[in-house]
Amino acid sequence: MVSKVNEYENGLHHFENACRQNGLSITPQRIAIFKELASSSEHPSAAVIFRKIREYYDNISLDTVNRTLLTFHEIGLAKVVESSGDPKRFDPNLALHHHFRCVKCGKIVDFENAAYDALEIPRAIQKKFVIREKRVHLEGFCDTCRSPDG
Amino acid sequence: MVSKVNEYENGLHHFENACRQNGLSITPQRIAIFKELASSSEHPSAAVIFRKIREYYDNISLDTVNRTLLTFHEIGLAKVVESSGDPKRFDPNLALHHHFRCVKCGKIVDFENAAYDALEIPRAIQKKFVIREKRVHLEGFCDTCRSPDG
DNA sequence: AATTATATTGGACTAAATCCTATGTGTCAA
DNA sequence: TTGACACATAGGATTTAGTCCAATATAATT
Known part of the structure; x- marks a missing residue:
């Protein structure tokens, strides 16, 4: 059994590799968004993630959160959950x-x-x-x- | 095999019964919306149905289309299709x-x-x-x- | 045909998401 | 380590979906 810490570090590692392989720079915003999504289990919307990150990162923009989550989806770091009409919700479980x-x-x-x-x-x-x-x-x-x- | 016309009339019949059973009056708007939905196969959004009906019904409001489609869903005349974040889309296929x-x-x-x-x-x-x-x-x-x- | 409860309209409002441009910052190479 | 550049972000403006509200209209019932 793998410890939580290792799982977490594997996750970050995976994230960094995926970014590099897709020519995306590794920014504090992307790291924060990835961490927030990866540690969530309620399939959060962009707005939910935005609000959580705002608690400690006071000027991240909603646009960035939206754009980044969609990017994560494109490069296979996240899924978009089917959710008929309500705001898009994201799933870190691949x-x-x-x-x-x-x-x-x-x-x-x-x-x-x-x-x-x-x-x-x-x-x-x-x-x-x-x-x-x-x-x-x-x-x-x-x-x-x-x-x-x- | 049932003719198209009969299928259609059965549909209208079903619609009228469902309305009556739920204490909803049968208005021209609801009839138009039901016909449009029932004859569609591309899982239209409220906006799509609204635009189609507008072609011949020049002052039906988008609010009515939205409200009515949701009502149809509630009384079992339509389903809301899962569609990850985009506008709600409706399905007449029960x-x-x-x-x-x-x-x-x-x-x-x-x-x-x-x-x-x-x-x-x-x-x-x-x-x-x-x-x-x-x-x-x-x-x-x-x-x-x-x-x-x- | 009159009454009444229900429905619709259209405009205002809210919320999600995207677009835009000036500014900021990772990354890579020297 | 630094400088240059391409890429990313912030924040405000815009677009679009959806809902709310109050006045008006209308279907159902008697």
Whole structure:
């Protein structure tokens, strides 16, 4: 088992490599944004990350946070979570996994499932499209919002 | 096999019943919005539907289109499609089906698949949450946008 | 046809996201 | 270590989605 510290340093290492390989400079802003995203588990929006970083980094701009998160997505450091119409939300978890989303409070919960992972892409789809992501998406009410009208 | 006309009239019938059962009056606006949505297959946003209806209904308001589409969702006449951060998009197809979404042009394609339909909800999830929707979500490049940089 | 509760309009407002340009700063090479 | 340059950021302006509100209009019911 790997210690938290090492996981964290591996993460930063990965981040720096990805930047270098894509010709992006390693700026304090990008580091802060990466750290914030990597340590989050609630699939934060750009605004949420922006507000957190602002607590200690007093003049980072929202535009930078937005732009950087999209860049992270492009170079494979983050995923954009499906979230029908609300602000974009980002996911540092690059491993194959699945989502439950509460239609009431918007919470998104990751879960793993071997059967879901094993799903094959239908022939017809595979022939026509290039598939980059495969995910089962469940929707409903979370434990807190359980009752539809609660 | 049912004729197009009958399918269509069944649709309208279903719409009117759903309204009545939910104490909603049947207004020309709602009829127009329902017809437009029901006859669409590209998972339109409120803005798209608004613009189409405007062609013949010159003073319907965008607010009404938005509000009505959300109402349709609430009373089970439409679904809101997962679409990571872009404007909400609506789906008249109430049957269990799955989605491919092009990350480049945003096109969303419905498809059917028996194996996907048959997926069971994991115990742990079922215990904790109330599941209302289950869908496989594929993402990548469509036939038109096939090449990642094209 | 009158009544009433509900719906719509259009403009104002809020919030997300992007664009723009002047300024600032990593990076690389000497 | 420094200097030069390409790249990145800040902050304000702009665009776009979406919602709110109050006045008006209208569908449903009697």
